Amino acid sequence: MPRYFTLQEANATLDVIKPLIEEILTIRQQILDRREDVWPVIQRAAGNGGSQTASKLALEFGRLDALVHQIQDMGVILKDINIGLLDFPHLKNGREVYLCWKFGEEKIEFWHEIEAGYAGRQPI
Secondary structure, eight states: OOOOOOHHHHHHHHHHHHHHHHHHHHHHHHHHHTHHHHHHHHHHHHHHTOOHHHHHHHHHHHHHHHHHHHHHHTTOEEEETTTTEEEEEEEETTEEEEEEEETTOSSOOEEEETTTOGGGOEEO
16 A cells, blocks of 8 residues: 655655656766766676776666665655656545656645646646
8 A cells, every 4th residue: 555645745855856766867977977987888898897987887777776765665656767857645635646847946836637647747
């Protein structure tokens, strides 16, 4: 059974999550910035037992995975790692909906039906 957040709980949790999302987006960008250089290293590393660059990349992916799990363990749904989109399960008039937040927004100001997704966001 999912954890349901009140708007106040979701915004309080958001204060903890914002720096995690910022770190996720930073790591993601660093990986993307080096992707042309990294693929040949990974291919060579597979054949010779490793490289310093491949080891660093593995650490970055490990940190990324840890951050994602830390957010999920709070009961929050990470919907899109590319833009830092989060959903917080919420009960609205007895039915489950999502409080929705995107990186860069100061606080949670939108909600949407589960099936509607980001495109169906409505002001709270």
